[in-house]
Amino acid sequence: MLTFAAQNKDFMTPTVRVRFAPSPTGPLHMGGVRTALYNYLFARQHGGTMILRIEDTDQTRYVPGAEDYIMEALAWCGIHFDESPANGGPHAPYRQSERKALYKQFSDRLIQSGHAYYAFDTPEELEALRKAAEARKETFIYNAATRKTLRNSLNMSAEEVGALIAEGTPFVVRFKIPEHSVVEMDDLIRGRVVVKTETLDDKVLFKSDGMPTYHLANIVDDHLMEITHVIRGEEWLPSLPLHVLLYQAFGWEAPQFAHLPLLLRPDGNGKLSKRDGDRLGFPVFPLAWTDPFTGEKSSGYREAGYYPVAFVNMLALLGWNAGTEQEIFSMDELVKAFSLERVSKSGARFDPAKTRWFNQQYLLKRSEEQLAEELRIVLNNKGIKAADDKLVPICRLMKERVPFVHEIYDEGRFFFEAPQSYDEQVVKKRWKEESATQMLQLAAVLEKVAEFEPVALDALLQQFIADNGLNTGAVMNALRLLLVGTSKGPHLSEIMWIIGREETLKRISAGIAHLSQITQN
């Protein structure tokens, strides 16, 4: 039995465990959503576990509501966690602030093993050193080259150190980067990365406020939580050597790493930021957010009318592709098709136009009944009353013309109200001298037709045009102008049927009155 187990690959391969570890300092950026998504896809594909860990070790950056926002946003996207602050799990708590007591013992362990040391340099002293180095066009690095000249336990007797700490002198714990060596790392996306330790600095692991820094907490928790794969943004790549060294210092096996390419702004240079969204008119956050301190509002994809599946689909394709020509993927399909090997290395520019296209693809796939239900909500929010039985046909006629449900209303206002104005260009082109007379004649016929529904109306229109020897385009466009106010929109007989006989006749006479006034002047 033991032999079998040892030879069986499934037994040898630990279950995949990944985590998404945001800092609750504000709304979750769409880049963060993509990181969470890739983690989720990877976990699900391998039958593994997806963990949410809140990295709130910086007490000064706490933002009320941010953690709830993160969970709500990811739930909206269909990204669910097996272990999280909300669900609990075998490694609870999942909030680093609640794990505070844990980190000190690990920090102490590194001090005892000689991998870390106490440092008493004040922030001001360090700042001065950095400035001075900068003035010489050099970079100050707290490492083997400088640590011997600084105020730390490496240069003090045990008694001195003990006394300082006993006095309550603020201190930090720094990692002692090994001298003259090379760190070799294998990234699942980037391959081998090699760095000389001379370029690394003795990062602070434990802050003077008694909290660990990201670096320590992240390694300790990833180890304790048995994380097998760390999938995170490329901005972490520069600290990968430190993290690898930390695992070595603890004598722990490091997880595998995958650093994802960044999301770049649609124009110009740099990574996607909130400002770009404001400037170019698209959301950068999944959900709308109001900053609790400044009251500043940010728009969200949900509120903008995007389907979460469309948003997720778009995000999935920004930096990854299946290697086929398929572009529309359900979450299940993404789970099956995803692979870290096919994640690209270079940053991906976000494209708002293609994002709209994705939404349109999903809108097109929805049934008219579903769309009618969604439209009803939009109309309710706007306080617009509409006959329930007309919502389905309206959606049938409009679904191929808009990428968003709310645009069914925006682009189809004529279903709900008479034109407020008449498009000047169209009036000029379509409203002829004889139009008023023709429309009056047509109105008379419409008044009498038995069945006021599309098939009968089409027949009637054709008959009317034939009987009077008129031009189809001229009649239809003039009529459309009266009913819609412009030259756009679905089939006219459908519009007439939906708004009804009474409204149709009302719009014809009102339109004629208005237009003859205008054209006379």
Added chain:
RNA sequence: GCUCCCUUCGUCUAGGGGUUAGGACGCCAGGUUUUCAUCCUGGUAACAGGGGUUCGAAUCCCCUAGGGAGUACCA
């Protein structure tokens, strides 16, 4: 400045020594339509530059340039 990462149409990308360098978005044109949109057809448009290696480089190597990230007692 220093360290690391990256570089195919405007954008997302396929391609991994021999391809008419493919697809999608966008844009343009034509067709369909009473209009607009959808849809269909077609078009526009790319291997950053320079050196190697090779019979042959978009593909491998080097340099340059450009872009990005990091450089905190933030994550």
